[in-house]
Amino acid sequence: MNMEQSLRARVRxxxxxxxxTLFDEHSRAVCNLAFRLTGNWTSAEEVTSLTFLEAWxxxxxxxxxxxxxxxxxxxIAVNVCRNTSRAARxxxxxxxxxxxxxxxxxFADELAERIDDTAQLAKVRLALRELRPGERDVVALCVWSGxxxxxxxxxxxxxxxxxxxxxxxxxxxxxxxxxxxxAASEQVEGSRENAARQVQGRIR
Amino acid sequence: xxxxxxxxxARMLPVPDARDFQAxxxxxxxxxLMTEFRIAEDYRAGLSPxxxxxxxxxxxxxxxxxxxxxxxxxxxxxxxxSASHPARGPAxxxxxxxxxxxxxGNIQVTFRELRDAAGLxxxxxxxxxxxxxxxxxxxxxxxxNLPMRHPHWRPGLTHAQAxxxxxxxxxxxxxxxxxxPAALPPGVGVTLFYPTAAQIRTFHHxxxxxxxxxxxxxxxxxxxxxCTGS
Numbered sequence: 001m002n003m004e005q006s007l008r009a010r011v012r013x014x015x016x017x018x019x020x021t022l023f024d025e026h027s028r029a030v031c032n033l034a035f036r037l038t039g040n041w042t043s044a045e046e047v048t049s050l051t052f053l054e055a056w057x058x059x060x061x062x063x064x065x066x067x068x069x070x071x072x073x074x075x076i077a078v079n080v081c082r083n084t085s086r087a088a089r090x091x092x093x094x095x096x097x098x099x100x101x102x103x104x105x106x107f108a109d110e111l112a113e114r115i116d117d118t119a120q121l122a123k124v125r126l127a128l129r130e131l132r133p134g135e136r137d138v139v140a141l142c143v144w145s146g147x148x149x150x151x152x153x154x155x156x157x158x159x160x161x162x163x164x165x166x167x168x169x170x171x172x173x174x175x176x177x178x179x180x181x182x183a184a185s186e187q188v189e190g191s192r193e194n195a196a197r198q199v200q201g202r203i204r
Numbered sequence: 205x206x207x208x209x210x211x212x213x214a215r216m217l218p219v220p221d222a223r224d225f226q227a228x229x230x231x232x233x234x235x236x237l238m239t240e241f242r243i244a245e246d247y248r249a250g251l252s253p254x255x256x257x258x259x260x261x262x263x264x265x266x267x268x269x270x271x272x273x274x275x276x277x278x279x280x281x282x283x284x285x286s287a288s289h290p291a292r293g294p295a296x297x298x299x300x301x302x303x304x305x306x307x308x309g310n311i312q313v314t315f316r317e318l319r320d321a322a323g324l325x326x327x328x329x330x331x332x333x334x335x336x337x338x339x340x341x342x343x344x345x346x347x348x349n350l351p352m353r354h355p356h357w358r359p360g361l362t363h364a365q366a367x368x369x370x371x372x373x374x375x376x377x378x379x380x381x382x383x384x385p386a387a388l389p390p391g392v393g394v395t396l397f398y399p400t401a402a403q404i405r406t407f408h409h410x411x412x413x414x415x416x417x418x419x420x421x422x423x424x425x426x427x428x429x430x431c432t433g434s
Contacts, residue, residue: 016241023234032222041223045233052237056244094240096374099232117220124217143213167209174216 075155334393334432343397346430393432
């Protein structure tokens with residue numbers, strides 16, 4: 001039995017230490033996914049906690065064989081983002097006990113960077129409104145979190161074909177809303193570099 | 205895999221680079237979760253509140269007890285720990301709860317066990333808070349509950365915002381309770397008790413995790429000699 005299989009077995013069995021390992025390995029990715037979807041780091045941390053509380057509740061669905069549990073967690077995270085108030089109601093007592101984030105002095109550079117990030121995400125969230133919820137989910141998983149089609153399909157409980165068609169529809173919808181004529185060859189140089197960096201960034 | 209969809213979408217929806225948690229924050233969130241999982245396990249085990257409270261010292265090992273004793277000694281030097289354990293070995297140093305007066309006049313009670321209710325009641329009353337403390341038993345029937353604003357937690361709301369204006373609230377840690385004497389209206393006291401099933405369904409008190417051995421309910425009551433001693 002390899003490490004991943006044994007971790008799966010322990011998660012399924014409800015071993016808190018196994019969930020601790022999952023948290024160490026994946027909480028940063030879950031939180032960044034939530035940050036991109038919510039546009040707010042405090043909300044993203046709350047979504048992260050709710051995601052792991054949901055994972056604990058849903059642990060019986062973990063199969064004993066398979067690769068990393070990251071797609072499973074990411075799938076839970078996008079569901080929590082979609083309906084945060086329902087998840088928050090379910091874990092009201094637990095969330096009331098969530099330790100408050102410490103207030104730390106912001107350095108000017110860091111603060112400016114954070115404001116830029118928030119402004120950038122506000123624009124992205126505006127664009128995301130053009131998409132249907134299912135399309136938004138596959139964008140979050142495949143484009144921002146680097147899951148391949150099979151992993152995203154598994155995370156969302158849909159077929160690979162559906163992942164592919166949702167991505168393709170998301171692309172056409174956004175192009176139409178931006179008013180872009182189409183092909184990638186029409187990108188300006190700066191944008192292409194940006195795209196390359198994004199694709200690079202999602203390969204882990 | 206069709207990377208042209210992905211790269212086009214990445215270009216149209218550019219997001220900031222991945223960010224890290226603030227120093228210590230990931231660990232704090234992890235510890236919160238681990239505590240919640242343990243509470244869920246206790247709850248699922250289906251022990252009665254009183255039985256669970258009795259079992260708690262055995263569940264915590266001697267090592268954990270020693271660690272807590274050190275933490276209390278270092279972090280809360282000007283506090284009143286409960287003195288229900290006479291000094292007998294490492295476990296004897298473990299206080300069931302600690303009361304600390306903060307610089308802003310607020311009183312923080314940190315629970316490790318729901319034990320020695322009478323001792324806590326005495327300390328709170330000595331600190332000028334009309335108090336009835338009955339955990340791990342239900343509320344004193346002589347107490348007359350007063351309505352209180354329930355801190356509805358919702359996404360994006362900080363803990364401080366959720367609790368603003370309330371004379372009593374849970375936090376900042378999992379098992380801490382803050383009492384703000386300055387926010388207590390005259391003639392109003394505090395009740396700390398173990399809720400009945402019917403009380404858990406109402407919103408007249410703040411409940412932590414119902415059924416947890418470490419979660420009393422807290423509410424406001426009319427101060428009276430029978431309930432709060434004055």
